[in-house]
Structure formats: C-alpha cells, structure tokens
Amino acid sequence: MASSLKLADPSELAGKWLATLIAKEDAPASQALQDKPSNVCTLDLQANQTLGEGAECLSAWLGEQTIGWFTEPDGIAITGPEGSKVLFLSRHRDGFYQSTLKSGLTITLQREVH
Numbered sequence: 431m432a433s434s435l436k437l438a439d440p441s442e443l444a445g446k447w448l449a450t451l452i453a454k455e456d457a458p459a460s461q462a463l464q465d466k467p468s469n470v471c472t473l474d475l476q477a478n479q480t481l482g483e484g485a486e487c488l489s490a491w492l493g494e495q496t497i498g499w500f501t502e503p504d505g506i507a508i509t510g511p512e513g514s515k516v517l518f519l520s521r522h523r524d525g526f527y528q529s530t531l532k533s534g535l536t537i538t539l540q541r542e543v544h
Contacts, residue, residue, distance in 0.1 A: 435503035443501060444477040446542040449484060451491050454534050473539065475499050481508070491537060492516060506539065 451469045474482030480498050481488070488508065489496045494516055498509040506527050508517040517537070519527035525541035 437503050438501045440479055440501055441477060443499075443506065444475050446483075447473045447475060448540045448542050449473040449488060450538045450540070452536045452538065454536075472542065475506075488517075488537075491535075492531075 449471050471484045471487035473484035473488060476482045479500055481496055485496050492508075495511055496508050496516060497511055498513065500507050500509065502518070505518055505520040507515045508519070510516045517529055519529045519537065519539050521527055527539040528536060530536050
C-alpha cells in the first residue's frame with residue numbers, strides 16, 4: 431500500500447492551517463462554534479519546514495517544544511528541537527489531518543481557506 435501513496439512536496443503543504451484541540455465529548459461541529467481560543471490556533475507550516483505562528487500553541491498542547499515539520503506518505507510529522515518526531519497527523523482527505531493524543535484529546539489540522 432505504501433507504494434501507492436505519494437509523498438507530498440513540502441511546498442504543497444506550506445501555509446496557514448487551523449489547528450483544533452478537541453476533547454472526546456466535543457463534536458468537531460460544535461467545537462468550531464465555541465469561543466475557546468486556547469483550543470483553536472492558526473499554525474503556519476513554513477516552506478523551509480519550520481513552524482511559524484502557532485508553534486507555541488501546539489507546543490502547549492503537546493507539553494513539549496515543536497519547531498519543525500515534514501511530509502510523510504500518509505500524513506504530516508511535527509518535530510521537536512532535535513528533529514525527532516513528536517506528533518504524527520494522519521491524512522484523512524486533502525487539507526485535513528488528525529491525531530489522537532495519549533490523553534484521548536484529538537488534534538485536527540485543516541487548511542485555512544481564504
């Protein structure tokens with residue numbers, strides 16, 4: 431199966447994404463309507479594969495520093511200071527990635543539409 435997956439070029443994924451932290455009991459639709467700034471932030475995946483705006487927000491959710499990212503055939507990996515993978519977001523469809531943390535919370539990454 432892996433051979434059928436195309437590794438996205440970083441330039442295809444670079445840009446602004448909406449990151450959302452969702453608790454088990456929060457449906458994504460209701461979460462989007464709630465005004466919880468600590469549960470939603472804009473994450474800038476920069477073309478040089480570093481994280482720009484929103485890195486602090488994501489770091490707070492994960493409890494460890496996040497500074498970079500890279501593409502994988504089936505998703506996006508977020509990296510820490512040593513370049514180690516600290517989060518993997520699996521691709522569900524174009525412009526939508528998701529990961530469930532050990533705590534049971536879910537992080538979604540959705541391409542911002544302008």
